[in-house]
């Protein structure tokens with residue numbers, strides 16, 4: 474069953490994490506005790522090190538790159554993790570809309586907005602025997618493009634909450650992979666999860682679990698520097714020498730100037746499937762070789778369509794990729810919000826003529842309007858399934874393997 478597979482996957486993440494924990498602690502470099510928030514040193518095994526103090530945060534970049542800063546603020550990347558507010562949480566707290574019933578008549582969930590925050594409560598049994606368990610929503614994950622999942626702190630440990638929001642349903646639903654009718658507040662949030670959905674969290678060493686983090690020192694959203702590397706030197710240089718003639722280096726990584734493999738790896742750190750960390754999370758610096766930090770799943774093992782799938786491996790299977798210098802940014806401008814799928818047809822036509830398409834004879838120039846739905850079809854994800862009162866809702870994902878699909882094909 475698909476649900477079971479998702480649980481399997483999430484368990485696999487947890488297991489991989491658990492298995493690597495021993496070796497990882499062994500390999501973990503001595504971390505300098507932070508003297509103030511944000512001062513931890515992340516070291517990596519090839520001798521490169523990037524002091525956290527060299528990372529400035531997006532506000533510093535926006536001062537000089539205002540246009541990019543403004544459009545970037547509306548992207549899924551920027552919004553993929555946020556503090557809880559009335560706006561950032563897409564689910565409703567109004568009476569009636571704040572209840573999620575389950576297949577068990579003796580369990581429902583209630584979402585409440587209070588002075589002190591936003592809460593999820595599991596309500597067991599009926600009055601007068603009613604019992605409840607309540608936790609506060611502390612972090613919102615997911616911009617809501619497809620959905621959102623909520624996290625809570627228990628001491629210094631971070632856990633996932635049982636009720637998520639699913640955009641297609643415009644409402645609350647069981648968190649993906651959770652069994653309907655069970656209130657599970659115990660799923661730990663592993664560093665891999667945060668590494669893809671946030672800018673920085675500092676792990677706290679612990680013998681028994683790896684979901685301990687410094688609560689006073691984390692950065693939500695995906696920052697400019699996750700793709701450009703630490704910006705302090707660049708910002709200082711540009712500030713001191715604003716009129717200096719461009720000397721070929723701006724002391725900051727521009728992915729466009731990297732060799733193609735390094736450029737793809739900037740995206741692969743998060744779009745290459747669920748891999749395995751071999752150094753502490755958040756160590757990778759753009760421009761470095763990713764496999765010194767992270768074991769990506771084998772391209773054939775994981776090149777499937779999934780919300781946590783592998784756009785990199787699928788793109789790389791395409792003949793377009795193999796026979797050109799195509800990269801992710803051939804089609805995507807990551808500084809601005811996503812556009813309508815069909816509009817990407819213009820990108821295809823940079824390299825192809827409509828006449829090359831076998832359907833041209835039949836459909837004529839009309840095919841120019843939408844190459845995408847035929848050659849990069851939307852397909853059901855097997856893995857993200859919200860099990861709502863027995864009903865299964867699957868995410869729909871673009872297959873990045875650009876090729877000829879039989880009509881209705883959905884492998």
Ligand code: HEC
Nearest residue numbers: 529533534537697698701704708711712722723725726727
């Ligand atoms: C004091 C102003 C200033 C600040 C602060 C600043 N930049 Fe720049 N940046 C510039 C200028 C000037 C250029 C060169 C002209 C251009 O491409 O816009 C530049 C160029 C760049 C480039 C292209 C480099 C290349 O080699 O092609 C990138 C990438 C970049 N900045 C990213 C950032 C990021 C990320 C931050 C925040 C950490 C940041 N900048 C902060 C002024 C600044």
Ligand code: HEC
Nearest residue numbers: 548549550553615616618669670699739740743801805811
């Ligand atoms: C630090 C992790 C990370 C990196 C690095 C990253 N992404 Fe993403 N990306 C995400 C996450 C997480 C989402 C989902 C955001 C959401 O909607 O919550 C996403 C969403 C997207 C989307 C979907 C729509 C949108 O919001 O724009 C595109 C396209 C995309 N990424 C392309 C890229 C490309 C191209 C690169 C490399 C230049 C890249 N990403 C680098 C994590 C990352």
Ligand code: HEC
Nearest residue numbers: 614615616617618619620621622665666669743746747780
């Ligand atoms: C390898 C990187 C990676 C890991 C690990 C990861 N995610 Fe994601 N997540 C993504 C990307 C990329 C997307 C965007 C998916 C897409 O459209 O392809 C995404 C999408 C999502 C979405 C839907 C966001 C939206 O706006 O539609 C949620 C919610 C989510 N992830 C939660 C989690 C949680 C919770 C964990 C940890 C248990 C986790 N993810 C682990 C990369 C990752």
Ligand code: HEC
Nearest residue numbers: 531534538541542545550695696697700727728729802807
């Ligand atoms: C998800 C990865 C990602 C994030 C996040 C990101 N960039 Fe970029 N940036 C890129 C890539 C890739 C390029 C090269 C684009 C290309 O191929 O032309 C680039 C290019 C640039 C350039 C060179 C000029 C240009 O427009 O191509 C500047 C300046 C820049 N980025 C600034 C920023 C700033 C400022 C932020 C944050 C507000 C930011 N970037 C966030 C991936 C990213």
Ligand code: HEC
Nearest residue numbers: 792793796797798799803820821823824844848875876877
């Ligand atoms: C950077 C250039 C480039 C872009 C952009 C591009 N392609 Fe291609 N594509 C190619 C090349 C090169 C080939 C291989 C041609 C050959 O081998 O004769 C190819 C092959 C193909 C094939 C044949 C695939 C197969 O497995 O037989 C299809 C279909 C295709 N492209 C469709 C598209 C569509 C649709 C888009 C837009 C979503 C697109 N391409 C974008 C360069 C590109």
Ligand code: HEC
Nearest residue numbers: 740744784785788800801804811812813814817845870871
């Ligand atoms: C040939 C053009 C093309 C290339 C190259 C390409 N993409 Fe996409 N990508 C698309 C289109 C089209 C969509 C659908 C956009 C939409 O639905 O609005 C998309 C959607 C996405 C999404 C959102 C997931 C979803 O299923 O809705 C992510 C994430 C993404 N791309 C990441 C990447 C990454 C990472 C790379 C590089 C490995 C890449 N893309 C290369 C065309 C491309």
Ligand code: HEC
Nearest residue numbers: 818821822825826827829830831832840841843844847877
């Ligand atoms: C209605 C669906 C549909 C649309 C729209 C469509 N294609 Fe196709 N395309 C096909 C099919 C089916 C084939 C295989 C035809 C055959 O083998 O006779 C094909 C074949 C191709 C091929 C040749 C693959 C090969 O090497 O045999 C290319 C290149 C291509 N399409 C590009 C495009 C581009 C670019 C667009 C947008 C301008 C586009 N297609 C729009 C369905 C479509």
